[in-house]
Amino acid sequence: MRDALPVASSRLLRSYLRGVGRDHRRDLVGIVLLHGVAAAAGLVVPWLVGDLVEAATDGAGGYGTIDRLALFIAVCLAVQTVLTRYARLRSAVFGETVLARLREDFVDEALTLPIGVVESAGTGDLLTRTSRDVDTLGWSVRFAVPETVVALVTVVCTVVAALLVGGWVAVPLVLGVPVLWVAARWYLKRAPDGYIREHASYSRINATLAETVEGARTVEALGLGDQRRARIDEDIAESYAAESYTRNLRTVFFPAVEMGYVVPVATTLLLGGVLMDRGTISLAELTTAVLYVRFLIDPVDRILNWMDTLQVGAASLARLLGVAEVPDDRTPTGRTPEGEDIELDDVRFSYVAGREVLHGVDLELAAGERLAVVGPSGAGKSTIGRLIAGIQGPTTGAVTVGGVGVTELELDDLRRRVALLTQEHHVFVGTLRDNLQLALDEPGTAADDRLWAALDAVDARGWVGHLPHGLDTVVGSGGHRLTDAQAQHLALARVVLSDPHTLVLDEATSLIDPRAARSLERSLSAVLEGRTVVAIAHRLYTAHDADRVAVVEDGEISELGSHDELVARGGSYAALWKSWQS
Template structure:
């Protein structure tokens, strides 16, 4: 599977934006209407100022009272504009908050909906960057920049229309002088999208390098790979720096050019208006009003200029966030199902039929695996390191799909089951577990969102989680805030999720391997309670784990070379018999059996 996450195209981003705007269309309409009223109120002030100037020039007998009335009207319209503008921004900010939440939730749903076999192969650093940095930039833009841009656009349009209505010649003169702004923006936009996409991608690559280095720190130290990882990080930093410097260079060209261009309309109207006034073609009030309108136009245009940079960055981030929708859930390897399921495959029977698997497509690591696991059976899979045991476990759990052949539960391909349905059938329990910084209740309801408190408590009791009774806020206690769980307690919480999911088959891959002996014994007792009445497939890295299993499958070089009971395999004196004899003779006091 590709190590690069897709990026949504411009059309897809526009379509997503339209959907987000349409989802809150009443708020959008309210922002536009209120802002239009604010802009209309704002036009009255300059017009009344021009009337004051013309009134003074005309010099009627009651000039002072007329000026007072006009000035009072300008004051009222200014207050109205201020209040309406505040209201429009308030509506816009609320719209932005709701839309930002919608974008984040949609991203999270898409990621959680990915099949585990697909999610496991995605670059985690880039995925984290999209869900954090990119989603935050999109949220900030929707929260602040979009409402301000909407206000600025409506205000600018009203001002342009007003100056044209006031005097078409002066209006055209002022608008022609805005060509410089349009040229600068057009130059910027043609280069901005690829530059900002590159900057965002380089940030995701850097996050991926850092996350991979942190995750594999112990392996890097053991193999002496520090210098190689340092070089990879420095290369990623260099690319990120270069990409961000390119966006900075674009801004250093855009902003000075726009600042100069924004001054030209006022200068042009003053020059042309002065000539027209001298020729008696327009009044001084009209020239002053047009000049004030165009001077006010600088404000919303400056807002647009300074927002355009944030909008470009947000558009690139929006494309990356929306690109998760295009993550392919198809397998890069060709896969054939084993035909129609026979009657004997129905129910909870697990069947592996001539399964081959390759991580890269170049070389198989599993070769022609055939295996049948009956409901309620306890099967142990043993073999030397590198035999392919964890890989087979991933196929059985539906996390990967065989290149050829099939792995089915009740006749249905395991890898084709949705995560919710798969969790009801089979769960893989490893030494890795995760506890979320959330309440104990919500940590458990990941497995069953509709579970009642009584069912949650029953699941905790089933795994022996006695520490729950001492929680300060019961099931509402926040893990990571109110309490910190040790390894055994965290594993018990994970096992309680398994009890809630209630799958018929559990696959164990050394769930207690990294715990200290005391915690391991406690977790093994909890695990034994969860295993009751279920099909159990245990990946046995230690032979005493397999001793009490109903059957044992022995793997060697990606193949199952033996299968039978413990006594049958020991008496056969082949691979398992030799392994058992070597282990048994090398340990005068074998450890007590693990729960199979």
């Protein structure tokens, strides 16, 4: 099972929310005041209704008093409606502002995630956070948070207004608290972990589906269909169990809450009736008190109902903020490399603790040297390339550029010095020009002749010139579809534009047919003149053209030398070359 990305701790969650509160204090105060005034305008109505009932019962003041009271009620309701409208508008704008900030923060953190961590977690977890969790949190921020703020302000104002009727109203209000307190405490103790488990199950489902779809041909070729179906069944069963748990929490919580509503209203009627019978309070006061207690049900009910949505939103927020808790894989020291030589000193590396992939690799690369790394699949060739490119740091030993460890350099600095190009490629949505300029320190600054020069260097001018709009052709999802070979041309052109002094090619031309790949690599040789090149390949003509060849077997460099030297030695490389030639 893949290692899931972390979930933010309660401390980080509270810290983030406090930060939002500090940064938007004025907006929050304005929203609360607007809702408070709106609630106060509405809470005048029960007083007026009480007087209206008493006036209608006693006949005091005649129809004129009743009409005036009815007019005041209408005015208060109109004022409440207008104020509520603007308060909700301010709340909605505030919610969208906070959500936009969170999305930007999440994208910033996601883009700085160590690639090794992303690969370990799989795409399913990250995709679930960027899609489902963002959508869920968006719903909470847009609706649950504003509605809860409105309800909280209304509850406070209503309680104050009820107590102004008479101190006796505190008795029914207090009697309703224990039921609601116990129910809410029981629910809140269990809900957060339940919803985090539920969301994690969605990540596992997405990861399994993505892996199955991406590896569909492999699944079919190896007859793994039943195994993959069993895996997704297990993931769905776990998701069902997680959702059943949170559903069971709700089936206990909400009925208990309903009981908590009945107690205050019934107690107000009973106690108020006794007091009115004794002449302690009037009918108007009893009516007003009952209305206030009854009015409390709606905002309290909204708080408790939205509490469920807020718990889901909090779980999503914790998952989104959890990306920031991924430890950095590098510790920049500020040292500047002295030269461009690369050295691997007694390098050992493990993807999984206790299972070494590399066993004490030593290698020195002079600036401008071209090294071909060959060997059987699974021997550790790509791992060496990844370590040189600084994708991950060695478990023990050192990988240095100009005497400085690759994990001691700022990531931007490292990328300007060393670039890794694999057989995997991505075409971004946008014009071809946009895709090329991504490789520049300041995108959008390159003149077209520089872009065409990069395309010329990788033999891509021909097909680009035949596109409907040339460099302005929209590519990527929904745009003009590039073939795998064209997409790889694009990736290679980006490397030319980025201008690194060291280039690691990990099967970079594997998706292009051998004849075209051979032509491409010959054209690249002129562009890469003077650069350090580490070419990891199965096609041995790459090794034939290299300055030196490193043969990797079982996590170690078993042979190192020029093509002619290794062929003359008659070892593993000579056997590979003979097999390749035959």
